[in-house]
Amino acid sequence: MIRKAVVPAAGFGTRFLPASKSQPKEMLPIVDTPTIQYVVEEAVASGIRDILMIIGRGKRAIEEHFDRNFELEEELREKGKTEELRLLRRISELANIHFVWQKELRGLGDAVSCARDHVGHEPFAVLLGDTVMESTRPVTRQLMELYESRRESVVALEEVERSRVGRYGVIKGEPLTDALWKITGFVEKPTVEEAPSNLAIAGRYVFPPDIFDCLARTGTGKNNEIQLTDAMRLLISMQPMCGLRFEGERYDIGNKLDFIKTNVAFALRRPDMASELKDYMRTLLASETGRS
Numbered sequence: 215m216i217r218k219a220v221v222p223a224a225g226f227g228t229r230f231l232p233a234s235k236s237q238p239k240e241m242l243p244i245v246d247t248p249t250i251q252y253v254v255e256e257a258v259a260s261g262i263r264d265i266l267m268i269i270g271r272g273k274r275a276i277e278e279h280f281d282r283n284f285e286l287e288e289e290l291r292e293k294g295k296t297e298e299l300r301l302l303r304r305i306s307e308l309a310n311i312h313f314v315w316q317k318e319l320r321g322l323g324d325a326v327s328c329a330r331d332h333v334g335h336e337p338f339a340v341l342l343g344d345t346v347m348e349s350t351r352p353v354t355r356q357l358m359e360l361y362e363s364r365r366e367s368v369v370a371l372e373e374v375e376r377s378r379v380g381r382y383g384v385i386k387g388e389p390l391t392d393a394l395w396k397i398t399g400f401v402e403k404p405t406v407e408e409a410p411s412n413l414a415i416a417g418r419y420v421f422p423p424d425i426f427d428c429l430a431r432t433g434t435g436k437n438n439e440i441q442l443t444d445a446m447r448l449l450i451s452m453q454p455m456c457g458l459r460f461e462g463e464r465y466d467i468g469n470k471l472d473f474i475k476t477n478v479a480f481a482l483r484r485p486d487m488a489s490e491l492k493d494y495m496r497t498l499l500a501s502e503t504g505r506s
């Protein structure tokens with residue numbers, strides 16, 4: 215049974231500078247809720263209560279967000295703002311959230327290896343702190359169910375346009391069904407010519423604890439970082455791994471354009487702002503068309 219989730223959130227966020235200079239990109243809001251809260255909510259909706267966040271310098275705001283703020287609660291109580299108070303209390307009661315520091319930012323693989331002591335000898339889920347999933351069935355739940363039936367690592371896969379493969383880790387594999395792939399290899403950020411497929415690793419994984427030994431044996435790779443995909447390559451030399459083209463939509467807020475798109479998409483689904491936003495967008499687009 216999978217009881218624990220690891221959320222890497224220590225990265226520099228260089229693609230989001232200057233906003234990420236002194237605040238974590240994982241705290242950037244999607245409408246009114248920090249990105250990382252959606253990630254925690256997905257883990258909780260998947261049945262996980264024990265969440266370990268990997269953080270580092272400049273990421274204290276994440277800790278504070280999930281902690282209680284008694285002064286603010288008192289202030290809201292005094293002002294009779296009961297709905298805001300309920301929202302605030304809910305955040306700190308979502309799950310048992312733990313934090314560990316990645317002392318040197320040596321890449322995603324290194325971040326995951328910081329979870330070793332906390333995870334111990336259990337299978338666990340990994341949810342990237344800058345990636346939000348929208349789905350009817352939580353994506354992590356979809357992976358967990360597969361792990362439980364197949365007893366092998368599972369990775370979320372997303373079909374991407376061929377021209378964009380260079381932004382992702384891409385798999386090599388054989389289809390078992392329409393949605394399920396047996397993974398036989400990985401290429402990190404390939405050129406269009408190098409890419410063995412257009413199926414990208416989409417920020418959600420379920421691993422057995424054996425991944426930690428693989429990470430310990432993985433040296434620095436591309437960009438001088440310890441790459442999670444290099445450790446996964448080692449893992450598939452010893453045991454099977456599958457990929458699931460999950461049901462749902464992935465939003466990566468780590469780059470500016472996708473962040474804006476995510477905000478627009480989520481805001482358009484909010485009954486309190488959708489209609490006004492649509493009117494605004496229509497007017498804006500009409501005036502832009504007039505200008506061009």
Ligand code: UTP
Binds near residue numbers: 316319342
């Ligand atoms: P990214 O590669 O998107 O994050 O990692 P980054 O390194 O912060 O981004 P750029 O390229 O500089 O803009 C995906 C997730 O893994 C975490 C990040 O915080 C992000 O949530 N991460 C990445 C770590 O925790 N530690 C690392 O060393 C690298």
